[in-house]
Amino acid sequence: AQSVSQHNHHVILSEAASLELGCNYSYGGTVNLFWYVQYPGQHLQLLLKYFSGDPLVKGIKGFEAEFIKSKFSFNLRKPSVQWSDTAEYFCAVNAIGGATNKLIFGTGTLLAVQP
Amino acid sequence: ETGVTQSPTHLIKTRGQQVTLRCSSQSGHNTVSWYQQALGQGPQFIFQYYREEENGRGNFPPRFSGLQFPNYSSELNVNALELDDSALYLCASSFNSGENTGELFFGEGSRLTVL
Numbered sequence: 542a543q544s545v546s547q548h549n550h551h552v553i554l555s556e557a558a559s560l561e562l563g564c565n566y567s568y569g570g571t572v573n574l575f576w577y578v579q580y581p582g583q584h585l586q587l588l589l590k591y592f593s594g595d596p597l598v599k600g601i602k603g604f605e606a607e608f609i610k611s612k613f614s615f616n617l618r619k620p621s622v623q624w625s626d627t628a629e630y631f632c633a634v635n636a637i638g639g640a641t642n643k644l645i646f647g648t649g650t651l652l653a654v655q656p
Numbered sequence: 657e658t659g660v661t662q663s664p665t666h667l668i669k670t671r672g673q674q675v676t677l678r679c680s681s682q683s684g685h686n687t688v689s690w691y692q693q694a695l696g697q698g699p700q701f702i703f704q705y706y707r708e709e710e711n712g713r714g715n716f717p718p719r720f721s722g723l724q725f726p727n728y729s730s731e732l733n734v735n736a737l738e739l740d741d742s743a744l745y746l747c748a749s750s751f752n753s754g755e756n757t758g759e760l761f762f763g764e765g766s767r768l769t770v771l
Contacts, residue, residue: 545698573757573758573759575758575759577762583764584660584746584762584763584764584765585699585746585762586762587759587761590759592757631698631699633698633758634758635757635758641701641704641711641712642687642689642704642712642750642752642757642758642760643689643701643704643712643714643758644691644699644701644758644760645701646691646698646699646700647698648696648697648698649696649697649698
């Protein structure tokens, strides 16, 4: 069965600090990978996605993620966080070739950025 | 804004009651998925509707059912509500072109509280 693990449940950073959120997935086949963000009181929004090609993908608001196939990882990074990055971040995978457009989500990482 | 709208935004029910949640998909999308997000958890796939039929289901009992209408809008019905059904219910729409990429567009959710 597919699963997604996010290592940090709660992260607290000061503004301008660097961010790395870990994500590992369990699935033997080919996957598409996503990071979604949920700002307080708002809907889930797509931050970035990886389908194929360059394993380093760039998303909105200065975020990037690197797909390392050998490690089944898709870690999210940002060089310098801002207070407005305070949100919950979800890593998700979709198994390519499945009949259903289904995402498997991790449990989320709550990021609090202190001004 | 994703263009996915859900109603109601909040509701309170008691154990044993039934609830219907509604979702209008984004213009141009033909597939609707429903997810349950319990407090402190990532969204969990309930089921997906395409061409007015369920075409994938997660690990949820039959008392969770749904419908998709010709205009691609959808309903989620939950019978015999239990306390553990308290959660945020997310609707997501996508376009099924025969290749499932997993890219979904989420609504803001309906928060259900069961007392």
